[in-house]
Amino acid sequence: MIVAYEELAETLTRALEHAGLEAERARRCARIIADSTRDGVPSHGLNLFPRLIATIRSGVVDVNARAGRVSRAGGLERWDGRGGVGALNAWDAMEAAIAGSRAHGIGCVALANTNHWMRGGTYGWQAADAGVIGICWTNTLPNLPPWGGDEPRIGNNPLVMALPRPGGHLVLDMAMSQFSYGVMAAYRERGEMLPVPGGFDASGVMTSDPGAIEASRRPLPIGFWKGTGLSIVLDAIAASLAAGRATHEIPAAPERESNLSQVFIAIDASALGSADEIARIADAIVGDLGTRYPGQRTLAARRQHTRDGIPVSDAPWAFARTCAQG
């Protein structure tokens, strides 16, 4: 069904208040979830809301915990997420990185002991909306076999890179797996094959059959050995810089995933020169591409859904409405 943005955001706000979040934090978290849904990424918006509530109810997520700084050296900070709400912790960490970039040109916050940040792109848009370059990533539970292995030892560790641009920010939001389980399920339900090989079947043969990969639990990392290496180094930098947990220490069950490690970097390019110059360069790149730029589809979805309403799946929307009634 279709709902208006404000109805979605208000419903989620009330639901999160009932879940125990303070009013202002419930509002912020609701808007993060509503924004992702409006931006065409319901898989990391409303569709994740039932899991958020489940992890609050099970005690994995502590609604009263707030991320806080534990050490600092210039523009570099280490924060402890204290098991709080992942999206709020990540938002606060990127806010601190942005503040660091205002003071030091470049700011970095490494965040330990946090929870699922929902849509990674949120924090790229946050940085770009503030007029700064944003780079951030998270580790995850082990859910991806490395190239050459058949057991899930590495995380799909989304990497986000964002550049502000008046005509539309460039925002890359890229997980390490070629296809998420959500995308594979959608292809299977439509009776379609994946457009490129997405994993191995149970006998170890590379395949474009989404159902065979869902069954084997062996999706492919992007670039095979290359994405494997990128996943490993993102995990290692996040865990060591935050002094937090690495992927292999994170419970493999999604409903128990916790103690994630994340990195947020903000760069205030306007401290070096004119913002107009940056916009001119980004415009020239976009103009010459002859293809979509990262973030373009998100912005188009945002405009369409702001105008026409947001398509939502029945089950999570019904769940949110029930939660909102307390």
Next chain:
Amino acid sequence: MIVAYEELAETLTRALEHAGLEAERARRCARIIADSTRDGVPSHGLNLFPRLIATIRSGVVDVNARAGRVSRAGGLERWDGRGGVGALNAWDAMEAAIAGSRAHGIGCVALANTNHWMRGGTYGWQAADAGVIGICWTNTLPNLPPWGGDEPRIGNNPLVMALPRPGGHLVLDMAMSQFSYGVMAAYRERGEMLPVPGGFDASGVMTSDPGAIEASRRPLPIGFWKGTGLSIVLDAIAASLAAGRATHEIPAAPERESNLSQVFIAIDASALGSADEIARIADAIVGDLGTRYPGQRTLAARRQHTRDGIPVSDAPWAFARTCAQG
């Protein structure tokens, strides 16, 4: 043939002195090239040396130019490479980023108007050897069609991420194309197919036949649309932060490739906590992987070639020896 490290480094030093580099800079540049060759990456070491000399002789590379800072805000700096030797400019930029990280926790140098940096991993090892996390990338000439396109509009923009570790640094050195032209040529010469699809043939069908991809000039970006997006955003951040040229403004002929834009980030994690803790976390990750970590093969090649000598290709080695005689 096999040469000892010192013979390779000394020969390249003399050759670079004859090409006009000052003694100390010739020595540094020679060691960068010799190190890459010793580390098992001759494609970006000795085998690129003839191209370096050709670009010096043609005036693309100015041996007397030195990169220098043009603006600064805290730990963030913008440098101008002034068309100098790419490997030396990149080395100096990473040195400055490392110095920035000592002073500000995190340091970043954006470098415009530079030339081919040879092996990107060099600057990751440089950071890790200094005990800091290093992240750097460069744009390149347009040499890769974006997903959905058939003309080379994007660069293969190597991305480097390094983490210091006493037992062996983690160093990822990853270009955006699934296979380089050098790797594809090697498979073709051995009469082998690529292990995974590497591009399109002339009729637009995805193929693992290296010769067909060399002919079509349509190699694949890693992760198809994902590597396409990553390439675009790396280019956009580098060009705008450095106020330099973007990929679409760089001459498409390798011998005229110039005015590259690069970013160097260094993070001094030891400013936040103990280096032992970082090493412990990285060791635990490596220990649990059950697969190679990024940088492991490089270190193994380094040890073997330091002990047994370095295999070199006849033509570039003969060329270097001729240049060394002046």
